Amino acid sequence: MVSVNKGLVYKVEFDFPPGSAGLLGCMISDGGFQVWPSSLGSWFTGDSIVIGFDDVYLKESAPYQFNIFTYNDDDTYDHLIHIRIGLVTNEIFMARFLPSMAYKDFAEALLQIQRDQTVIVEQQAQAIINNPFPWLAIPGE
Structure with missing residues:
Protein backbone atom coordinates (compact mmCIF):
# COMPACT_ATOMS: atom_id res chain seq x y z
CA MET A 1 0.00 0.00 0.00
CA LEU A 98 -7.43 17.92 -18.37
CA PRO A 99 -8.33 20.75 -20.77
CA SER A 100 -11.97 20.66 -19.69
CA MET A 101 -10.82 21.42 -16.16
CA ALA A 102 -8.89 24.39 -17.55
CA TYR A 103 -12.11 25.71 -19.05
CA LYS A 104 -13.92 25.24 -15.72
CA ASP A 105 -11.17 27.19 -13.93
CA PHE A 106 -11.27 29.90 -16.60
CA ALA A 107 -15.07 30.16 -16.36
CA GLU A 108 -14.85 30.40 -12.55
CA ALA A 109 -12.21 33.13 -12.82
CA LEU A 110 -14.47 35.09 -15.19
CA LEU A 111 -17.38 34.78 -12.75
CA GLN A 112 -15.18 36.04 -9.91
CA ILE A 113 -14.08 39.03 -12.00
CA GLN A 114 -17.72 39.76 -12.78
CA ARG A 115 -18.63 39.59 -9.06
CA ASP A 116 -15.74 41.93 -8.20
CA GLN A 117 -16.81 44.39 -10.90
CA THR A 118 -20.40 44.35 -9.62
CA VAL A 119 -19.18 45.29 -6.13
CA ILE A 120 -17.09 48.16 -7.55
CA VAL A 121 -20.04 49.46 -9.61
CA GLU A 122 -22.28 49.37 -6.52
CA GLN A 123 -19.65 51.25 -4.48
CA GLN A 124 -19.32 53.87 -7.22
CA ALA A 125 -23.12 54.25 -7.45
CA GLN A 126 -23.36 54.75 -3.68
CA ALA A 127 -20.56 57.34 -3.83
CA ILE A 128 -22.54 59.29 -6.46
CA ILE A 129 -25.69 59.12 -4.34
CA ASN A 130 -23.78 60.36 -1.29
CA ASN A 131 -22.15 63.22 -3.22
CA PRO A 132 -23.91 63.83 -6.57
CA PHE A 133 -21.98 67.02 -7.37
CA PRO A 134 -18.42 66.56 -6.11
CA TRP A 135 -17.24 69.72 -7.92
CA LEU A 136 -19.54 71.78 -5.67
CA ALA A 137 -17.98 70.40 -2.50
CA ILE A 138 -16.12 72.91 -0.36
CA PRO A 139 -12.49 71.87 0.09
CA GLY A 140 -11.70 70.74 3.62
CA GLU A 141 -15.29 69.80 4.53
Missing part, protein backbone atom coordinates in the same frame (compact mmCIF):
# COMPACT_ATOMS: atom_id res chain seq x y z
CA VAL A 2 1.23 3.47 -0.83
CA SER A 3 -0.40 6.65 0.48
CA VAL A 4 -1.05 9.47 -1.98
CA ASN A 5 -2.77 12.84 -1.93
CA LYS A 6 -6.03 13.74 -3.59
CA GLY A 7 -5.13 14.67 -7.14
CA LEU A 8 -4.36 13.61 -10.67
CA VAL A 9 -1.88 10.86 -11.53
CA TYR A 10 -0.13 11.91 -14.73
CA LYS A 11 2.80 9.45 -14.89
CA VAL A 12 3.59 5.98 -13.59
CA GLU A 13 6.90 4.08 -13.70
CA PHE A 14 7.75 0.50 -12.76
CA ASP A 15 11.52 0.00 -12.48
CA PHE A 16 12.54 -3.67 -12.66
CA PRO A 17 16.19 -4.00 -11.58
CA PRO A 18 18.69 -6.39 -13.17
CA GLY A 19 18.38 -10.02 -12.17
CA SER A 20 14.63 -10.33 -11.75
CA ALA A 21 14.54 -12.20 -15.09
CA GLY A 22 10.80 -11.72 -15.52
CA LEU A 23 10.13 -13.64 -12.31
CA LEU A 24 8.92 -10.53 -10.45
CA GLY A 25 5.45 -9.19 -11.21
CA CYS A 26 3.59 -6.10 -10.10
CA MET A 27 0.03 -4.78 -10.25
CA ILE A 28 -1.59 -1.69 -8.65
CA SER A 29 -5.22 -1.33 -7.67
CA ASP A 30 -7.39 1.43 -6.28
CA GLY A 31 -9.54 -0.43 -3.79
CA GLY A 32 -10.86 -3.43 -5.71
CA PHE A 33 -10.31 -1.82 -9.13
CA GLN A 34 -7.17 -2.83 -11.04
CA VAL A 35 -5.56 0.37 -12.34
CA TRP A 36 -2.12 -0.61 -13.72
CA PRO A 37 -1.83 -2.60 -15.90
CA SER A 38 -5.29 -1.72 -17.09
CA SER A 39 -6.07 -5.20 -18.45
CA LEU A 40 -7.78 -7.16 -15.69
CA GLY A 41 -5.65 -10.01 -14.36
CA SER A 42 -2.44 -8.93 -16.10
CA TRP A 43 0.84 -8.03 -14.37
CA PHE A 44 3.88 -5.98 -15.32
CA THR A 45 7.08 -8.06 -15.45
CA GLY A 46 10.59 -7.32 -16.64
CA ASP A 47 14.32 -7.40 -16.13
CA SER A 48 16.57 -4.32 -16.26
CA ILE A 49 13.74 -2.24 -17.66
CA VAL A 50 11.60 0.73 -16.69
CA ILE A 51 8.01 0.46 -17.80
CA GLY A 52 6.83 4.05 -17.74
CA PHE A 53 3.93 5.86 -19.32
CA ASP A 54 1.81 8.97 -19.09
CA ASP A 55 -1.68 8.50 -17.74
CA VAL A 56 -4.65 10.51 -16.56
CA TYR A 57 -6.13 8.95 -13.43
CA LEU A 58 -8.08 11.19 -11.07
CA LYS A 59 -7.83 10.11 -7.43
CA GLU A 60 -10.53 12.20 -5.81
CA SER A 61 -12.08 9.99 -3.14
CA ALA A 62 -10.75 8.48 0.07
CA PRO A 63 -8.93 6.38 0.98
CA TYR A 64 -6.03 8.21 -0.65
CA GLN A 65 -3.89 5.18 -1.31
CA PHE A 66 -3.07 2.57 -3.93
CA ASN A 67 -2.68 -1.13 -3.20
CA ILE A 68 0.49 -2.62 -4.65
CA PHE A 69 0.54 -6.35 -5.31
CA THR A 70 3.73 -8.19 -6.25
CA TYR A 71 4.86 -11.74 -6.71
CA ASN A 72 8.30 -13.35 -6.96
CA ASP A 73 8.58 -16.75 -8.69
CA ASP A 74 12.34 -16.90 -8.10
CA ASP A 75 13.02 -19.67 -5.56
CA THR A 76 16.60 -18.52 -4.95
CA TYR A 77 16.66 -14.70 -4.74
CA ASP A 78 14.42 -11.99 -3.40
CA HIS A 79 13.66 -9.20 -5.86
CA LEU A 80 12.54 -5.63 -5.46
CA ILE A 81 10.66 -3.25 -7.74
CA HIS A 82 10.76 0.55 -7.64
CA ILE A 83 7.47 2.29 -8.37
CA ARG A 84 7.15 6.00 -9.08
CA ILE A 85 3.81 7.79 -9.29
CA GLY A 86 3.67 11.36 -10.60
CA LEU A 87 0.70 13.15 -9.06
CA VAL A 88 -0.41 16.79 -9.06
CA THR A 89 -2.77 18.18 -6.45
CA ASN A 90 -3.29 21.78 -7.57
CA GLU A 91 -6.16 22.34 -10.03
CA ILE A 92 -4.02 24.75 -12.04
CA PHE A 93 -1.51 21.98 -12.71
CA MET A 94 -4.30 19.46 -13.34
CA ALA A 95 -5.61 21.76 -16.06
CA ARG A 96 -2.49 20.94 -18.10
CA PHE A 97 -3.66 17.34 -18.33
Whole structure:
Protein backbone atom coordinates (compact mmCIF):
# COMPACT_ATOMS: atom_id res chain seq x y z
CA MET A 1 0.00 0.00 0.00
CA VAL A 2 1.23 3.47 -0.83
CA SER A 3 -0.40 6.65 0.48
CA VAL A 4 -1.05 9.47 -1.98
CA ASN A 5 -2.77 12.84 -1.93
CA LYS A 6 -6.03 13.74 -3.59
CA GLY A 7 -5.13 14.67 -7.14
CA LEU A 8 -4.36 13.61 -10.67
CA VAL A 9 -1.88 10.86 -11.53
CA TYR A 10 -0.13 11.91 -14.73
CA LYS A 11 2.80 9.45 -14.89
CA VAL A 12 3.59 5.98 -13.59
CA GLU A 13 6.90 4.08 -13.70
CA PHE A 14 7.75 0.50 -12.76
CA ASP A 15 11.52 0.00 -12.48
CA PHE A 16 12.54 -3.67 -12.66
CA PRO A 17 16.19 -4.00 -11.58
CA PRO A 18 18.69 -6.39 -13.17
CA GLY A 19 18.38 -10.02 -12.17
CA SER A 20 14.63 -10.33 -11.75
CA ALA A 21 14.54 -12.20 -15.09
CA GLY A 22 10.80 -11.72 -15.52
CA LEU A 23 10.13 -13.64 -12.31
CA LEU A 24 8.92 -10.53 -10.45
CA GLY A 25 5.45 -9.19 -11.21
CA CYS A 26 3.59 -6.10 -10.10
CA MET A 27 0.03 -4.78 -10.25
CA ILE A 28 -1.59 -1.69 -8.65
CA SER A 29 -5.22 -1.33 -7.67
CA ASP A 30 -7.39 1.43 -6.28
CA GLY A 31 -9.54 -0.43 -3.79
CA GLY A 32 -10.86 -3.43 -5.71
CA PHE A 33 -10.31 -1.82 -9.13
CA GLN A 34 -7.17 -2.83 -11.04
CA VAL A 35 -5.56 0.37 -12.34
CA TRP A 36 -2.12 -0.61 -13.72
CA PRO A 37 -1.83 -2.60 -15.90
CA SER A 38 -5.29 -1.72 -17.09
CA SER A 39 -6.07 -5.20 -18.45
CA LEU A 40 -7.78 -7.16 -15.69
CA GLY A 41 -5.65 -10.01 -14.36
CA SER A 42 -2.44 -8.93 -16.10
CA TRP A 43 0.84 -8.03 -14.37
CA PHE A 44 3.88 -5.98 -15.32
CA THR A 45 7.08 -8.06 -15.45
CA GLY A 46 10.59 -7.32 -16.64
CA ASP A 47 14.32 -7.40 -16.13
CA SER A 48 16.57 -4.32 -16.26
CA ILE A 49 13.74 -2.24 -17.66
CA VAL A 50 11.60 0.73 -16.69
CA ILE A 51 8.01 0.46 -17.80
CA GLY A 52 6.83 4.05 -17.74
CA PHE A 53 3.93 5.86 -19.32
CA ASP A 54 1.81 8.97 -19.09
CA ASP A 55 -1.68 8.50 -17.74
CA VAL A 56 -4.65 10.51 -16.56
CA TYR A 57 -6.13 8.95 -13.43
CA LEU A 58 -8.08 11.19 -11.07
CA LYS A 59 -7.83 10.11 -7.43
CA GLU A 60 -10.53 12.20 -5.81
CA SER A 61 -12.08 9.99 -3.14
CA ALA A 62 -10.75 8.48 0.07
CA PRO A 63 -8.93 6.38 0.98
CA TYR A 64 -6.03 8.21 -0.65
CA GLN A 65 -3.89 5.18 -1.31
CA PHE A 66 -3.07 2.57 -3.93
CA ASN A 67 -2.68 -1.13 -3.20
CA ILE A 68 0.49 -2.62 -4.65
CA PHE A 69 0.54 -6.35 -5.31
CA THR A 70 3.73 -8.19 -6.25
CA TYR A 71 4.86 -11.74 -6.71
CA ASN A 72 8.30 -13.35 -6.96
CA ASP A 73 8.58 -16.75 -8.69
CA ASP A 74 12.34 -16.90 -8.10
CA ASP A 75 13.02 -19.67 -5.56
CA THR A 76 16.60 -18.52 -4.95
CA TYR A 77 16.66 -14.70 -4.74
CA ASP A 78 14.42 -11.99 -3.40
CA HIS A 79 13.66 -9.20 -5.86
CA LEU A 80 12.54 -5.63 -5.46
CA ILE A 81 10.66 -3.25 -7.74
CA HIS A 82 10.76 0.55 -7.64
CA ILE A 83 7.47 2.29 -8.37
CA ARG A 84 7.15 6.00 -9.08
CA ILE A 85 3.81 7.79 -9.29
CA GLY A 86 3.67 11.36 -10.60
CA LEU A 87 0.70 13.15 -9.06
CA VAL A 88 -0.41 16.79 -9.06
CA THR A 89 -2.77 18.18 -6.45
CA ASN A 90 -3.29 21.78 -7.57
CA GLU A 91 -6.16 22.34 -10.03
CA ILE A 92 -4.02 24.75 -12.04
CA PHE A 93 -1.51 21.98 -12.71
CA MET A 94 -4.30 19.46 -13.34
CA ALA A 95 -5.61 21.76 -16.06
CA ARG A 96 -2.49 20.94 -18.10
CA PHE A 97 -3.66 17.34 -18.33
CA LEU A 98 -7.43 17.92 -18.37
CA PRO A 99 -8.33 20.75 -20.77
CA SER A 100 -11.97 20.66 -19.69
CA MET A 101 -10.82 21.42 -16.16
CA ALA A 102 -8.89 24.39 -17.55
CA TYR A 103 -12.11 25.71 -19.05
CA LYS A 104 -13.92 25.24 -15.72
CA ASP A 105 -11.17 27.19 -13.93
CA PHE A 106 -11.27 29.90 -16.60
CA ALA A 107 -15.07 30.16 -16.36
CA GLU A 108 -14.85 30.40 -12.55
CA ALA A 109 -12.21 33.13 -12.82
CA LEU A 110 -14.47 35.09 -15.19
CA LEU A 111 -17.38 34.78 -12.75
CA GLN A 112 -15.18 36.04 -9.91
CA ILE A 113 -14.08 39.03 -12.00
CA GLN A 114 -17.72 39.76 -12.78
CA ARG A 115 -18.63 39.59 -9.06
CA ASP A 116 -15.74 41.93 -8.20
CA GLN A 117 -16.81 44.39 -10.90
CA THR A 118 -20.40 44.35 -9.62
CA VAL A 119 -19.18 45.29 -6.13
CA ILE A 120 -17.09 48.16 -7.55
CA VAL A 121 -20.04 49.46 -9.61
CA GLU A 122 -22.28 49.37 -6.52
CA GLN A 123 -19.65 51.25 -4.48
CA GLN A 124 -19.32 53.87 -7.22
CA ALA A 125 -23.12 54.25 -7.45
CA GLN A 126 -23.36 54.75 -3.68
CA ALA A 127 -20.56 57.34 -3.83
CA ILE A 128 -22.54 59.29 -6.46
CA ILE A 129 -25.69 59.12 -4.34
CA ASN A 130 -23.78 60.36 -1.29
CA ASN A 131 -22.15 63.22 -3.22
CA PRO A 132 -23.91 63.83 -6.57
CA PHE A 133 -21.98 67.02 -7.37
CA PRO A 134 -18.42 66.56 -6.11
CA TRP A 135 -17.24 69.72 -7.92
CA LEU A 136 -19.54 71.78 -5.67
CA ALA A 137 -17.98 70.40 -2.50
CA ILE A 138 -16.12 72.91 -0.36
CA PRO A 139 -12.49 71.87 0.09
CA GLY A 140 -11.70 70.74 3.62
CA GLU A 141 -15.29 69.80 4.53
